[in-house]
Amino acid sequence: MSRPLSLRPATADDLPWIHELRHRVYAEELGQHAPNAEGRLVDGLDGDNVYLVAARGPVRVGFVSVTPPWVGRYGLDKYLTRAELPLLDEADVFEVRLLTVEPDARAGAAGALLMYAALRWTASRGGRRLVAMGRADLVGMYRAAGLRPVGRTVRSGAVEFEVLTGEVAELTRGTTGRHAATLTRLAAGVDWRLDSSFAPRPDGCEHGGASFTAIGTDFRSLDRRLEVVAADVLDAWFAPAPGARAALAEDAGWVARTSPPTSAEGLLAEIAAARGLPAETLAVGAGSSDLIFRAFGRWLTPASRVLLMDPGYGEYAHVTERVIGCRVDRFRLRREEGWRIDPERLSAVVAAGEYDLVVVVNPNNPTGRHAPAAELRAVIAAAPAPTRWWIDEAYLGYVDPAESLAPFAATDPRAVVCTSMSKTYALSGVRAAYLVAEPETAAEVRRWTPPWAVGLPAQLAAVAALRDPAYYADRLRHTHGLRQQLASDLAGVDTSVLVEESVANFLSLTLPPGGPSAAALVAECRRHDVYLRDLSPLSAAYEGRTVRVAVRETAENARIVAAYRAALTALRTASAAPAGSAPAAGVAR
Numbered sequence: 001m002s003r004p005l006s007l008r009p010a011t012a013d014d015l016p017w018i019h020e021l022r023h024r025v026y027a028e029e030l031g032q033h034a035p036n037a038e039g040r041l042v043d044g045l046d047g048d049n050v051y052l053v054a055a056r057g058p059v060r061v062g063f064v065s066v067t068p069p070w071v072g073r074y075g076l077d078k079y080l081t082r083a084e085l086p087l088l089d090e091a092d093v094f095e096v097r098l099l100t101v102e103p104d105a106r107a108g109a110a111g112a113l114l115m116y117a118a119l120r121w122t123a124s125r126g127g128r129r130l131v132a133m134g135r136a137d138l139v140g141m142y143r144a145a146g147l148r149p150v151g152r153t154v155r156s157g158a159v160e161f162e163v164l165t166g167e168v169a170e171l172t173r174g175t176t177g178r179h180a181a182t183l184t185r186l187a188a189g190v191d192w193r194l195d196s197s198f199a200p201r202p203d204g205c206e207h208g209g210a211s212f213t214a215i216g217t218d219f220r221s222l223d224r225r226l227e228v229v230a231a232d233v234l235d236a237w238f239a240p241a242p243g244a245r246a247a248l249a250e251d252a253g254w255v256a257r258t259s260p261p262t263s264a265e266g267l268l269a270e271i272a273a274a275r276g277l278p279a280e281t282l283a284v285g286a287g288s289s290d291l292i293f294r295a296f297g298r299w300l301t302p303a304s305r306v307l308l309m310d311p312g313y314g315e316y317a318h319v320t321e322r323v324i325g326c327r328v329d330r331f332r333l334r335r336e337e338g339w340r341i342d343p344e345r346l347s348a349v350v351a352a353g354e355y356d357l358v359v360v361v362n363p364n365n366p367t368g369r370h371a372p373a374a375e376l377r378a379v380i381a382a383a384p385a386p387t388r389w390w391i392d393e394a395y396l397g398y399v400d401p402a403e404s405l406a407p408f409a410a411t412d413p414r415a416v417v418c419t420s421m422s423k424t425y426a427l428s429g430v431r432a433a434y435l436v437a438e439p440e441t442a443a444e445v446r447r448w449t450p451p452w453a454v455g456l457p458a459q460l461a462a463v464a465a466l467r468d469p470a471y472y473a474d475r476l477r478h479t480h481g482l483r484q485q486l487a488s489d490l491a492g493v494d495t496s497v498l499v500e501e502s503v504a505n506f507l508s509l510t511l512p513p514g515g516p517s518a519a520a521l522v523a524e525c526r527r528h529d530v531y532l533r534d535l536s537p538l539s540a541a542y543e544g545r546t547v548r549v550a551v552r553e554t555a556e557n558a559r560i561v562a563a564y565r566a567a568l569t570a571l572r573t574a575s576a577a578p579a580g581s582a583p584a585a586g587v588a589r
Contacts, residue, residue, distance in 0.1 A: 004189050004191045007054055008053055010053045010063065014053055015046075015051075019046075022040070022098065022100065045067055052121060052194065054113060054117075061110045064098060065096070066096055068094055069092060076088060085163065087165060093130075094125070094540075095132065096131075097132060099114055123172060123196065123537060124197075124534075126541070129166070130171065135162075147171070148164060149162050149164055150164065169322060176200065208533045209232065211531035230552075234365070236425075238426055240461060244427070248430075248460065255457055260454065260456035261459065262452060267434075270466045281436050283435050283445040284433065290433065293319060297324065299357065300356065302324065304357065305326065305355050307331055308328060308330055308359050309331050311538050320359075339368075347379050351383070356386070357387070358388070362376065362393060363398065363399060363502065365504070365506075366538060367508075368500070372403070373402075373403040380408075380414055385414060387414065389416070391415060392420075393405070393406070394423055395503070396419070397472070406419070409438070415437075416441060417436040419433060423504075424472060430455070482551050486551060493568065497509050497510065497512065498510040509549060510545050513545070516575070517544050521534075521564075521571065524566075527567075530559055533548040533549075534547055
């Protein structure tokens with residue numbers, strides 16, 4: 001019985017074979033390059049690109065190269081200028097090249113699986129577009145995979161190539177849609193050793209929350225919650241206010257069986273009183289996602305143009321791009337600028353009035369940076385009137401309630417503020433959120449809110465929470481202390497890893513170039529029942545190297561530090577092992 005086909009990253013041991021196969025195919029077989037005495041082909045991208053290898057046991061059968069945007073150059077730069085191919089200047093374009101299979105393996109699945117592996121690797125690093133040079137005589141094969149010509153051809157030696165491109169989301173939908181049966185069949189016989197998952201999530205959105213899978217989504221092993229450190233989601237480490245807990249526990253049977261106030265009238269009144277806002281400027285929902293889907297579904301169409309911050313909360317890209325199908329642009333936040341929103345640059349981008357909606361999460365998740373309210377208010381006030389601004393303040397409680405733009409949104413039709421009560425009020429499980437807008441906009445959202453949208457447990461707990469601001473002020477102060485201590489402890493493990501604090505209940509770890517990937521670190525920590533969040537799929541700006549860590553209580557933070565230390569040791573030991581000796585830690589087969 002033949003061994004299954006494995007897909008894995010190349011190691012240093014693979015490079016002589018890769019260079020020799022390149023010479024056999026592109027010099028001797030195709031005549032793209034002149035043969036040389038060494039019998040090997042290399043180029044200037046080797047060492048910066050990533051090779052993915054298909055093999056059966058020790059026998060290598062094919063490879064493909066992926067060049068990520070942070071390298072700063074592509075193979076296509078040898079043939080076309082950026083003026084001739086401006087898409088290469090986009091921040092999230094990955095180049096796939098050199099799909100190469102041994103002659104005796106070309107009739108099998110190696111080529112298709114290598115193309116799919118390149119797609120999954122790109123998606124796992126935040127890539128949104130692929131670009132490739134496809135042999136002109138094989139362009140039909142690439143079209144069938146979902147790539148389309150851009151209208152440029154190049155010639156290299158005796159071979160003519162068509163320049164092709166494709167959106168990662170569209171290519172993924174095509175693969176999991178039209179070719180779902182083929183993909184399922186291939187999955188059954190593949191040994192998948194990449195640090196990206198073999199298949200995307202069914203809804204196409206990369207959420208956190210894998211920790212609940214470890215606990216058990218069938219709810220039959222809830223005692224596992226005591227063993228798992230859920231630092232991959234940003235739920236509060238502390239319990240809700242005593243009054244909220246009492247409201248949920250006092251008569252649980254009555255709470256569970258009783259229909260809540262139809263339109264959450266009491267909750268709306270309590271929010272209005274606590275925030276000093278007119279009740280007619282408010283609308284409530286079962287969590288911020290409920291409000292996002294409901295409002296965006298009313299305001300936007302596939303013809304709408306939306307601007308998102310990048311990096312930014314993935315739900316917004318999912319709803320605007322994949323659910324509604326809007327044209328979405330990114331406002332790139334830059335690591336070298338501390339991930340801050342530059343108000344002058346943002347004003348310049350929106351000045352032409354081309355955007356129907358601009359989304360700003362403030363403080364930002366996942367960067368953890370806060371834009372001062374005065375700066376953001378000035379940008380909105382100066383922007384063209386038709387542009388609507390959605391300000392997500394889920395984490396504002398960790399900064400200062402006075403920094404909220406809610407009073408501004410209550411009177412200015414250009415701004416809407418959304419506030420989740422999940423994070424700072426420790427109510428993620430009951431799902432409660434509200435938005436603030438001028439009365440006409442808020443009334444429209446309320447008209448499209450179904451009755452009983454917010455359950456009785458959520459209404460009771462949210463009202464009680466709003467009545468105890470002193471309790472939450474104390475918990476949030478303590479959170480800052482826990483975060484600072486966690487950051488210090490993590491920084492002491494390995495000085496080559498960059499530890500960046502946020503203003504909220506999380507921090508980030510950025511691994512050095514050439515070291516373990518964020519996905520590998522996350523997978524290795526799971527062996528210790530510690531769950532962290534790989535930020536790579538959210539943005540190519542993270543270069544596949546950044547992990548977000550939620551702040552937990554003291555004992556769990558100690559477990560995070562211990563698991564992180566053990567994971568780094570294990571990954572560095574594994575990197576010295578021979579190719580093919582073991583699958584990547586925690587990666588599903």
